[in-house]
Amino acid sequence: MRIKIALPQALLDQLINEVVQHLPEEACGFLTGTSEGIVENILPVENIQHQTKSFKMDGLEQLNKMQEMEEKRQTWLGIYHSHPEGEAYPSNTDIISQVYPEIAMFICAPNESGWQVKAFWVNEGLVEEEALEVLK
Ligand SMILES: [Zn+2]
Numbered sequence: 001m002r003i004k005i006a007l008p009q010a011l012l013d014q015l016i017n018e019v020v021q022h023l024p025e026e027a028c029g030f031l032t033g034t035s036e037g038i039v040e041n042i043l044p045v046e047n048i049q050h051q052t053k054s055f056k057m058d059g060l061e062q063l064n065k066m067q068e069m070e071e072k073r074q075t076w077l078g079i080y081h082s083h084p085e086g087e088a089y090p091s092n093t094d095i096i097s098q099v100y101p102e103i104a105m106f107i108c109a110p111n112e113s114g115w116q117v118k119a120f121w122v123n124e125g126l127v128e129e130e131a132l133e134v135l136k
Helices: 009-021 059-071 092-096
Strands: 006-008 028-033 039-045 075-082 104-111 114-123 126-130 133-135
Touching: 006 009, 006 039, 009 028, 009 039, 009 075, 009 104, 009 114, 009 133, 028 059, 039 059, 039 075
Parallel strands: 006 133, 075 104
Antiparallel strands: 028 039, 028 075, 104 114, 114 126
16 A cells, blocks of 8 residues: 655655765665654665666565564555666666565656655556655
8 A cells, every 4th residue: 555655855855965975886775764754764775886877785685674663663654766977767677677666766857956865656557656745
């Protein structure tokens, strides 16, 4: 079931800081929060490919973060990754390799004024943008 997702401004800033720190590589990780869809935590996962145009999450770290999320009784709200040289839109690879269609795909990419973060629902080749709400 799709959940309406809201991102507090502070978490948005934190997410951008996190992906910028990994430049020029793509960064990736999880977003977790309340069952109402408010993002509260960013859980970075190592991109074991260390590439500028692709990512693969470290499998063990991914499991550890999932465990951490359960222990903190957090809801899994998103998987984020960055497109340091691309657009804030799922690439063909992102669409084809989607394995968690029930989890929103967050993509961070640079634009004229800095960085932007967009969220998408990607399922069986279809992409729908989530009207991501930023809480000031
Ligand atoms: Zn991508």
